[in-house]
Amino acid sequence: MSRVRNRPLSSAELQAFGDELDAIRARVTADIGERDATYIRRIVASVRWCGVAGRALLFLGAFVHSVLIPAWIAGVVLLALSKILENMELGHNVMHGQYDWMNDPKLNGHTYEWDIVATGENWRKTHNFQHHTYTNVRGMDDDIGYGLLRIFPEQRWRPFYLMQPLIAMVFMVLFQWGVAIQELRVGRWFAGKKSTAQMREDFRPVRRKMGRQLLKDYVVFPLLAGPFFLPVLLGNMLANTLRSIWTFVIIFCGHFTADAEVFPKESIRNESRGHWYLRQLRGSSNIAGGKLINVLSGNLSHQIEHHFYPDLPANRYAAIAVEVKAICARYGQNYNTGSLPRQFGQVIWRIWRHALPSRPGRKLRAGEPALQGG
Numbered sequence: 575m576s577r578v579r580n581r582p583l584s585s586a587e588l589q590a591f592g593d594e595l596d597a598i599r600a601r602v603t604a605d606i607g608e609r610d611a612t613y614i615r616r617i618v619a620s621v622r623w624c625g626v627a628g629r630a631l632l633f634l635g636a637f638v639h640s641v642l643i644p645a646w647i648a649g650v651v652l653l654a655l656s657k658i659l660e661n662m663e664l665g666h667n668v669m670h671g672q673y674d675w676m677n678d679p680k681l682n683g684h685t686y687e688w689d690i691v692a693t694g695e696n697w698r699k700t701h702n703f704q705h706h707t708y709t710n711v712r713g714m715d716d717d718i719g720y721g722l723l724r725i726f727p728e729q730r731w732r733p734f735y736l737m738q739p740l741i742a743m744v745f746m747v748l749f750q751w752g753v754a755i756q757e758l759r760v761g762r763w764f765a766g767k768k769s770t771a772q773m774r775e776d777f778r779p780v781r782r783k784m785g786r787q788l789l790k791d792y793v794v795f796p797l798l799a800g801p802f803f804l805p806v807l808l809g810n811m812l813a814n815t816l817r818s819i820w821t822f823v824i825i826f827c828g829h830f831t832a833d834a835e836v837f838p839k840e841s842i843r844n845e846s847r848g849h850w851y852l853r854q855l856r857g858s859s860n861i862a863g864g865k866l867i868n869v870l871s872g873n874l875s876h877q878i879e880h881h882f883y884p885d886l887p888a889n890r891y892a893a894i895a896v897e898v899k900a901i902c903a904r905y906g907q908n909y910n911t912g913s914l915p916r917q918f919g920q921v922i923w924r925i926w927r928h929a930l931p932s933r934p935g936r937k938l939r940a941g942e943p944a945l946q947g948g
Contacts (some may be wrong), residue, residue, distance in 0.1 A: 580907050581907065583852070592851050595901065610890070613889045617659060618664060618680075621664055622656075627652050631648045637799070642805075646805060658820055658821075661688060662821065663888070666874075667872055667887070667888045670702060687788070691787045718830065721760075723805075724928045726928065737929075749822040754780055778812045792811070820870070827859060832922060835859070850933065873891045876894075878896050878911075907946060927932055
């Protein structure tokens with residue numbers, strides 16, 4: 575898919591661009607109702623029953639030798655599916671407040687606690703506020719490389735980054751743990767900029783959450799299998815690993831493809847609504863793949879629309895995307911989308927390329943216009 579070169583927008587065009595995108599929000603907000611509630615309730619049921627079926631098959635495979643391998647594999651797949659749906663389509667979207675209007679305490683974005691080692695409260699700070707407010711702004715968005723990876727040439731190179739292809743692989747497998755410690759600012763602690771007393775205080779709720787998750791998946795459920803503790807333990811470990819890998823792939827494809835941009839802090843000074851939309855657009859990437867990819871990604875296959883409208887029900891993004899793409903074309907703005915293999919291939923290229931120093935003086939791609947319009 576050929577890339578559209580972003581056209582600089584005048585102040586009037588930026589205002590109109592923002593107004594058109596705001597109009598979509600207003601129209602969809604007015605239409606939210608029972609079909610959205612029905613959708614998320616079906617997701618809740620899918621998470622529950624896939625989890626029950628997955629754990630039952632893990633137990634069956636452990637107890638009945640003749641069906642061990644097929645049942646165990648099916649159990650891992652279903653349990654991983656349950657965890658992926660809970661993480662992506664349920665937890666992530668509920669915590670954005672997409673279903674607060676239902677007044678269902680189980681779907682309240684301020685109190686929802688998801689099934690990973692990261693606390694919901696820390697995620698709401700690092701993701702909902704920091705990342706979505708300061709998307710791809712260097713020094714303000716900790717999701718740029720997660721403090722481990724150099725993804726953009728604008729990031730200062732250090733010899734440490736030579737190891738990042740290996741680090742990225744480990745991070746992918748342990749992604750939920752990386753998310754869990756993101757808000758702790760471990761780097762600041764190592765640098766002496768954060769006291770050990772403060773680190774202990776910040777770590778306390780994270781430690782409790784980690785303990786609960788480890789106890790549930792790696793002690794309680796395996797112990798229920800009695801002498802077949804090990805197969806059930808391994809099944810739980812693999813399901814959690816598959817979820818981490820999938821989450822890593824989707825999130826990185828949504829932010830670190832070849833056309834994704836980063837911005838200096840100055841870019842958000844006196845930022846207008848139109849500029850904000852433009853920054854979200856240029857810092858995000860979509861994944862083309864149809865309904866299955868949409869659901870399994872929590873509709874983050876429409877990362878552009880998610881960054882425009884993070885608090886609208888994500889099941890609406892596919893329909894919204896048709897209008898958003900047309901608006902972007904009308905204003906001469908690149909709408910970054912591609913297949914999952916294409917987008918992830920670009921992510922892998924970035925990880926390998928920027929493990930090495932950039933050419934001196936290279937800040938933007940040749941001919942790349944600045945973010946601000948005329």
